[in-house]
Amino acid sequence: MSEPPEGPSFSLKVPEGDNRRRRVCDACGFVDYVNPRIVVGAVPVWEERLLLCRRAIEPRRGYWTMPAGFLEEGESVEAGARREAWEEARADIELDGLLGVYSVPRISQVHMVFRARLRSAEVSAGEESLEVRLVGWEEIPWDDLAFPSVTWALRDYGAARGQATFAARSNPPGSLG
Secondary structure (H helix, E strand, O other): OOOOOOOOOEEEEOOOOOOOOEEEEOOOOOEEOOOOEEEEEEEEEEOOEEEEEEEOOOOOOOOEEOOEEEOOOOOOHHHHHHHHHHHHHOOOEEEEEEEEEEEEHHHOEEEEEEEEEEOOOOOOOOOOEEEEEEEOHHHOOHHHEOOHHHHHHHHHHHHHOOOOOOOOEEOOOOOOO
16 A cells, blocks of 8 residues: 655745745745634524523533634625524524624634524524523623633623614723733
8 A cells, every 4th residue: 555645845934925924835835824713603682681502512511602603614704693593502593783803812713793683582402502591681690601702792792782773892901812
């Protein structure tokens, strides 16, 4: 049995016209850009109650989050937020505007979260959730939220509650983990 052919070799160097070191193919000059990943999600609401999902997967299994996950190739951020709501909570949502954009540079992620309305209160746990709940503001399990961006989005939702129009938010000062 023969060995599979070797793949291209890459070197770290500053490509022409660039200003930072990147992985560049030694054979053809292809630049392997490594850019942040986009996470999309929503804070869906039904009659003043917010939809939360208890994570069935790592990281942070057992902690609470809003429906969210990585954007897929060829998908709009809006379609991704709706897909994640369906996958995690079997929730059919209508987006109501961009709630916030949160930068998480320490893990190279950008989180885009929408405010949303549930089209029905019929929700159930999808494959990535242990359970789902509709909770009132006073019932949010603040100490058991999975990620800082979940806290930021929920607080921003609280600040925009009742407003027909609102400006998209960003990370709170000093929170750029």
